[in-house]
Amino acid sequence: MKEGPDIVRIASLIGDPARANILTALMGGKALTASELAAEAGVTLQTASSHLSKLDKGGLLRPRKQGRHKYFSLADDSVAEALEGLMGLAARSGHLRTRTGPKDEALRQARVCYNHLAGAKGVQLLSAMQSRGFIDGEGETLSLTDAGEAFVSDFGVDLPTLQSNRSPLCRECLDWSERRSHLAGSLGRALFTRFEALGWTRCDRNTRVVHFSADGAREFQETFL
Amino acid sequence: MKEGPDIVRIASLIGDPARANILTALMGGKALTASELAAEAGVTLQTASSHLSKLDKGGLLRPRKQGRHKYFSLADDSVAEALEGLMGLAARSGHLRTRTGPKDEALRQARVCYNHLAGAKGVQLLSAMQSRGFIDGEGETLSLTDAGEAFVSDFGVDLPTLQSNRSPLCRECLDWSERRSHLAGSLGRALFTRFEALGWTRCDRNTRVVHFSADGAREFQETFL
DNA sequence: TTCATAGTTCGATCCTAGTCGAAGCATCTA
DNA sequence: TAGATGCTTCGACTAGGATCGAACTATGAA
Known part of the structure; x- marks a missing residue:
């Protein structure tokens, strides 16, 4: 031992x-x-x-x-990741008594994972960016392609500042509800910040639920998917 | 809450x-x-x-x-993954009192992670297979390329049997000592089993340390790196 | 200065949960 | 059958830790 x-x-x-x-x-x-x-x-x-x-x-x-x-x-981000990992275990090995309430459903749809978007919407975001060739993936250390750099800059993300930072730009984070990855790292955070600035999303004060406005949901769809 | x-x-x-x-x-x-x-x-x-x-x-x-x-x-494999996640946190946020003994060093080099190879050797294995184009990576769901299929079959892995199984062939697993991913999934397990069958490696009975024989280390190097 | 608010420290209480001895089942061997 | 071994259940003991009231420190406001 x-x-x-x-x-x-x-x-x-x-x-x-x-x-x-x-x-x-x-x-x-x-x-x-x-x-x-x-x-x-x-x-x-x-x-x-x-x-x-x-x-x-x-x-x-x-x-x-x-x-x-x-x-x-x-x-640290790694603390948040470990917590999500435990939630994943708890969700799958959870006894049925944890019935899925309406609030729970909202959490599955979209929530904030420390500082970036998680839930179904978060997973969609990453997989769309991958399939459009914006993000090139090998494990936790994903990388932003040239096309991706142009895209996010155009979307209003201040890339040079992010890149000057030591922390990784793109990271994966395992989503406990979807059991797939969503986008973390400083880019994940910057994108989420931008969503809020644009008024697409609004954070619930007390829970981790993220609400999309009607316009926000539409624009999110058009821009990324 | x-x-x-x-x-x-x-x-x-x-x-x-x-x-x-x-x-x-x-x-x-x-x-x-x-x-x-x-x-x-x-x-x-x-x-x-x-x-x-x-x-x-x-x-x-x-x-x-x-x-x-x-x-x-x-x-489940997911239990092992969550445990490794916690170990990662513990290792980095660990107080200095957990001095790194010789046994610890051996663990970092090569150990068994549930049913596949972990530690420095495990990370090398995955990254080599990726850079040689045998494994194509997007997140936890890595995939084996055609070249990769030929390679591992040639190495003595019974691919058809593995593929008939429902569980994923290639998965990533975050390594707490290296802070990078190594290969899990049924292929990771099959490769490790093959190493043992070939006499390259020997499992310590009581600890999780994996010992490479001199020949084994050389052949591992030649075959994969 | 005095008062109010935010946070820490101390001490006492209380209760949960880990521990093991002893007894009880279940399964294999002879 | 009897005996041995592997595991579970029961009951009692105990320690550790969570909790909160009360007193104390630090910062800000008046």
Whole structure:
């Protein structure tokens, strides 16, 4: 035993209801304060503080002080990915008692995965860009083709800035509801930001659901599919 | 809160030391009896039995009775993948106290990931087959090219049998030590089986380490790289 | 300065869940 | 049949950790 990395440390961190609620809330991508997370998790501020300190020590969170507020976000894209991975397992091995409610259906359609678009719409987006030759794929490290660069620049994405960044431009992220990949990485994030700026999508404040406006859905279809 | 699948159920299952040891042991790919797993986890048979029943109810294991023995294996490739995902997180966010021992180094070099080859050697294998045009990649669903089919058949893999199976032929699996993908799926498994049959590799009985013989390492190099 | 708000620390309580001994089934061997 | 082995169930014990009230610190507002 005791081979490889210490998996227990992380799994037990995620395995507490309050902490799981905190992490799930942060999957929305927005940084949240300790008080907000306490409310989200359904515990008092004291207990939340204790949990947050543990998650932070465990390397799952990135805290930032701002005045008398303390904002928390996920430490890293890889944290979000691991969480989605667990959700995938939970969804498939889940007992039937988790009946699929209407809210759940909305989540499957379109939701935010940390900072990019996930769900059916997110999967469509990636597969369309691949089949149109904009993205060339080999594993997690997808790459943007020349045609793709022209396309996204034309769509209003500031490519040079993204490329100057160290983090990978295109990455895959496994979608727990669709069981296929959607587009992550800084491009995935930039596209999603652009959707919001154009008014195509609107993020639900409390859940991770992404609402497409009627126009937004149409334009999304025309532009990408 | 309470959105999406019940992540806590699974994370708390993995988050217990004894259970994590059991799962890690099963990552070796071999089905093991309850007694063997008890020894592996360092607990008595009674406690192991309790843990095994929980893991089974949680959908993470596949038990098989055989006479008075009860063999357990991981329920699914996806379970192994999720575990590797957690290991990836643990490895990067791990505190420095997990010093990299010699055994750890061997694990990074080559190990068995459920039923296929992982570690540096596994990553080399996939990337070589991709660059030689044997595997064509788009996400988790990689595909074997015509040239690739000829190549692996020539190497001694019984392709028709594999293809008649429902499970995917080529899949990616993220490697926690290399942070790149290696080859999973039924082909990954078949290749690894072939390595063992040819005497290139030998599996350590107790750990997940894969030892290459001197000849094996040379032939592996010549054949694939 | 004083007051209010955000967050942390401490201490006490309480409860879950892991653990193992002992007894009970089930299956194989002789 | 009797005996041995593999596993499960039951019951009791215990430790660890989640929880919250109360007190404390830090920042901002008046």
